[in-house]
Amino acid sequence: MDIDTLLAARVRGLRKARGATLDLLAQRSGVSRSMISLIERGETSPTAAVLSKLASALDVPLATLFDAVPADTPPSPLARHAEQACWTDPGSGYQRRHLTPPGLGAPLELVEVTFPAGQSVTFDNATHLPAHLAPQQQLWLLEGRMTLTVGHQTWALAAGDCLAMVVNQPIVFANPGDRPARYVLASTVASPSFTAALAARTLR
Structure with a gap:
């Protein structure tokens, strides 16, 4: 999974887990609805500043947006x-x-x-x-x-x-x-x- 696909899945998954619409996340983060939609579809590479705003609005550390493992892969204590x-x-x-x-x-x-x-x-x-x-x-x-x-x-x-x-x-x-x-x-x-x-x- 490339990094933009990972970020797309994490932002979309965290937003839906919190029951938030695109409009609500846009209002809460200050990032436009259209930008969030592009990020969630993996069609743009968001800047660090944009990711920081989204992470804050979702109440997670920025690192959480990069933390994911495939569903069929058990977590490992070693990151090569x-x-x-x-x-x-x-x-x-x-x-x-x-x-x-x-x-x-x-x-x-x-x-x-x-x-x-x-x-x-x-x-x-x-x-x-x-x-x-x-x-x-x-x-x-x-x-x-x-x-x-x-x-x-x-x-x-x-x-x-x-x-x-x-x-x-x-x-x-x-x-x-x-x-x-x-x-x-x-x-x-x-x-x-x-x-x-x-x-x-x-x-x-």
Whole structure:
């Protein structure tokens, strides 16, 4: 399954599990109905900013949109490098590799990102979860430089630095350097029972 087909299935499946129409998800996310429809049919490659808005509206971490295993394949605790889902943002060119084995319901998601020089991406993170339930992230910068604006505070990171964040406010990722940056992003994930409860409710 290619990455656009995977994203199409995940967005469509999460929307329907919550009993939401295209119009309701569009209203809740700020993404147009026509764009969501194109994404769900696999006819367009959404940007990171658009996926972030949809994930927030669906009350799931962004990594959830990339987490899927074929129905006839049992989850494995091992994710081989060649099997890890890899996605490139068509807007900024940043590349995201999903490291955590899919389908396990693990409490932590690991993602490796290669971020091009001179690019930036804004994640609105307008989560609809209570603040104390909002996902948390830690970014460990392996190579290059990054500038992160979390809410109203800006942090300049060099290789080896690690920044902890609560994902309940806008975050801007930017690479001010002249070469790509590479980092690992660790994100907390809601418990399976909590995720099931979210999936069972309807969006309003």
